[in-house]
Amino acid sequence: MVIKDYYSLSEASDILGKSKExxxxxxxxxxxxxxxxxxxxxxxxxxxxxxxxxxILLNELExxxxxxxxxxxxxxxxxxxxxxxxxALGLEKAGLxxxxxxxxxxxxxxxxRKNRPNWNVLEGDVKSFDFTxxxxxxxxxxxxxxxxxxxxxxxxxxxxxxxxxxFYEFARVVKEVNPPICIxxxxxxxxxxxxxxxxxxxISILDEIGYKVAPIQILKAINYRVPQKRERxxxxxxxxxxxxxxxxxxxxxQVYTLSDALKKGELYDCDVPKSKGSEYPKHKKDVLxxxxxxxxxxxxxxxxxxxxxxxxxxxGGGKTGMARRIGWDEPSLTLTCSPxxxxxxxxxxxxxxxxxxxxxxxxxTFPDNWEFAGSISQQYKQIGNAVPCNxxxxxxxxxxxxxxxxxxxxxxxxxxxxxxxxLIVSSKTFVPSTSRATSPTALIKSK
Numbered sequence: 001m002v003i004k005d006y007y008s009l010s011e012a013s014d015i016l017g018k019s020k021e022x023x024x025x026x027x028x029x030x031x032x033x034x035x036x037x038x039x040x041x042x043x044x045x046x047x048x049x050x051x052x053x054x055x056i057l058l059n060e061l062e063x064x065x066x067x068x069x070x071x072x073x074x075x076x077x078x079x080x081x082x083x084x085x086x087x088a089l090g091l092e093k094a095g096l097x098x099x100x101x102x103x104x105x106x107x108x109x110x111x112x113r114k115n116r117p118n119w120n121v122l123e124g125d126v127k128s129f130d131f132t133x134x135x136x137x138x139x140x141x142x143x144x145x146x147x148x149x150x151x152x153x154x155x156x157x158x159x160x161x162x163x164x165x166x167f168y169e170f171a172r173v174v175k176e177v178n179p180p181i182c183i184x185x186x187x188x189x190x191x192x193x194x195x196x197x198x199x200x201x202x203i204s205i206l207d208e209i210g211y212k213v214a215p216i217q218i219l220k221a222i223n224y225r226v227p228q229k230r231e232r233x234x235x236x237x238x239x240x241x242x243x244x245x246x247x248x249x250x251x252x253x254q255v256y257t258l259s260d261a262l263k264k265g266e267l268y269d270c271d272v273p274k275s276k277g278s279e280y281p282k283h284k285k286d287v288l289x290x291x292x293x294x295x296x297x298x299x300x301x302x303x304x305x306x307x308x309x310x311x312x313x314x315x316g317g318g319k320t321g322m323a324r325r326i327g328w329d330e331p332s333l334t335l336t337c338s339p340x341x342x343x344x345x346x347x348x349x350x351x352x353x354x355x356x357x358x359x360x361x362x363x364x365t366f367p368d369n370w371e372f373a374g375s376i377s378q379q380y381k382q383i384g385n386a387v388p389c390n391x392x393x394x395x396x397x398x399x400x401x402x403x404x405x406x407x408x409x410x411x412x413x414x415x416x417x418x419x420x421x422x423l424i425v426s427s428k429t430f431v432p433s434t435s436r437a438t439s440p441t442a443l444i445k446s447k
Contacts, residue, residue: 090392277356
């Protein structure tokens with residue numbers, strides 16, 4: 001058996017964007033049959049088999065999903081850890097209004113100001129800002145806080161126990177502002193970070209400050225009009241006095257590919273603009289020249305595999321991101337902050353080079369007119385850290401749907417209260433025909 005012609009269960013999972021358990025079920029059901037490695041009896045998949053099945057997955061379903069909804073009122077967003085504006089731009093496209101954005105990185109702040117001069121960008125450490133002036137003036141607080149372990153002795157994490165972490169600052173701002181809903185986003189690894197204790201702590205803190213957490217979901221960007229295999233954990237907090245369920249956006253059937261990102265088509269009305277980008281050092285370029293589109297390090301000659309991978313060659317596992325050349329007919333793998341790192345190469349399909357800045361931005365679904373400030377490396381960092389704009393828009397639609405229901409509920413309650421007051425006044429002023437009628441003014445004077 002030639003190793004490079006076969007993929008392990010783990011590798012097939014990465015390539016198809018499906019869980020290993022799903023692939024095991026498909027094997028049992030005959031939907032995608034695996035073959036068995038003779039010695040270990042492990043499931044393996046033929047390369048051409050995965051290529052054909054991947055194309056079927058991308059094209060078999062017509063996309064009829066539409067999550068769009070129009071806001072019934074002006075809904076204001078306060079965003080923390082805003083970065084280069086991927087989430088904020090997505091929420092704006094969904095009809096929400098960003099009234100303030102906080103970010104500590106000066107280059108990201110320049111990016112925000114350059115593209116949206118009207119946005120109120122609060123540059124600096126979130127710890128140094130007081131947000132009480134926004135109390136009851138903001139409907140949504142959002143933030144992509146980093147994973148940080150909490151240090152506490154008790155079984156239940158309290159608000160003060162998280163002091164010193166950026167999640168504490170996120171919770172502090174939510175407490176100060178008192179919005180109907182707050183949205184946190186993070187890498188999917190947050191769910192298992194510190195054996196799940198970090199996420200449990202966050203839920204506990206939100207509960208303490210008056211917010212119930214909706215069921216946690218990990219959204220796959222490829223299901224939301226993003227040509228990239230990227231997953232984000234969404235943490236939704238709803239104020240406890242509100243009895244409305246938050247519904248996540250429905251996934252789209254259509255999966256966009258690298259071709260959709262970089263060439264004229266449904267996502268963009270022209271080919272990607274020319275721009276600057278990083279280059280591979282000569283020794284890496286010589287290696288990647290040997291990798292075909294959709295290939296990776298296992299497609300190299302065995303001696304070059306050993307030399308390039310070093311000790312990692314003997315550790316087992318898929319490591320499908322190493323020496324990886326993306327194909328035109330597949331979504332990109334997750335973009336990182338640096339396109340040329342050994343563990344996370346994302347090589348262009350036709351040219352042996354990393355993606356350029358504008359190609360990076362398109363894969364994250366930024367518009368072509370969204371300019372990034374700073375050096376090339378700073379621009380890659382901003383783009384790689386961003387929430388894909390189209391994913392942000394889809395989450396935004398779910399927020400609008402929630403707030404429309406909340407607004408209508410409040411209006412109905414107000415109308416009901418007004419009607420009750422009218423009936424009370426009417427009952428007090430009603431006098432039977434046998435008695436002298438008394439006006440409200442007369443009643444007041446008689447007192």
